[in-house]
Amino acid sequence: MYAAMRELNYQPNTLVRSLQGKQTKMIGVIMPSITNPFFAELVAAIEDKLEADGYKMLLCDAGQDSDKERRYLRMLEANQVDGIIAGSHNLGIEEYQRYGLPIVSFDR
Numbered sequence: 838m839y840a841a842m843r844e845l846n847y848q849p850n851t852l853v854r855s856l857q858g859k860q861t862k863m864i865g866v867i868m869p870s871i872t873n874p875f876f877a878e879l880v881a882a883i884e885d886k887l888e889a890d891g892y893k894m895l896l897c898d899a900g901q902d903s904d905k906e907r908r909y910l911r912m913l914e915a916n917q918v919d920g921i922i923a924g925s926h927n928l929g930i931e932e933y934q935r936y937g938l939p940i941v942s943f944d945r
Contacts, residue, residue, distance in 0.1 A: 865913035865938075867897045867906060867923040876924060883922060892919070903927040910936055 864887055868876045884894050895918060899906040906927050913921060913936075920939035933940050 860919050861917050862891055863893045863895055863916065863918045865895045865897060865909070865916075865918040865921045867899050867909055867913075867921065869899060869901060869924065869927070871896070871898045879924065899927065901927060907932075914938065 866880065866883055868880060871877055871880055880896060884896075887894050895913065895916065897906075897909040897913070899909055910921070910928075910933065918938065920941070921933065921936075922941045923933065924943055930940070930942055933942065
């Protein structure tokens with residue numbers, strides 16, 4: 838069965854897996870600017886660690902825009918990510934907690 842899946846290049850649908858109550862193995866990462874060398878290096882390190890642990894990363898560059906950050910939070914919630922990593926966010930941690938997802942938050 839697995840050989841046939843490889844031959845057909847089958848990729849499991851993460852949304853369907855999440856509907857079945859399984860983890861999506863996706864983590865949302867919200868950064869203020871991926872053009873900043875500090876955050877670019879940080880994103881690369883986060884992606885390496887997540888990939889090594891079997892997770893995928895959804896990267897969101899919110900800039901200094903609170904509304905854009907809220908839109909990303911709603912998008913990540915809708916995609917049923919397993920957690921959020923946020924750096925130097927514009928919103929208070931309380932607003933992140935409203936989404937009911939595990940959060941790792943930090944400021945530079």
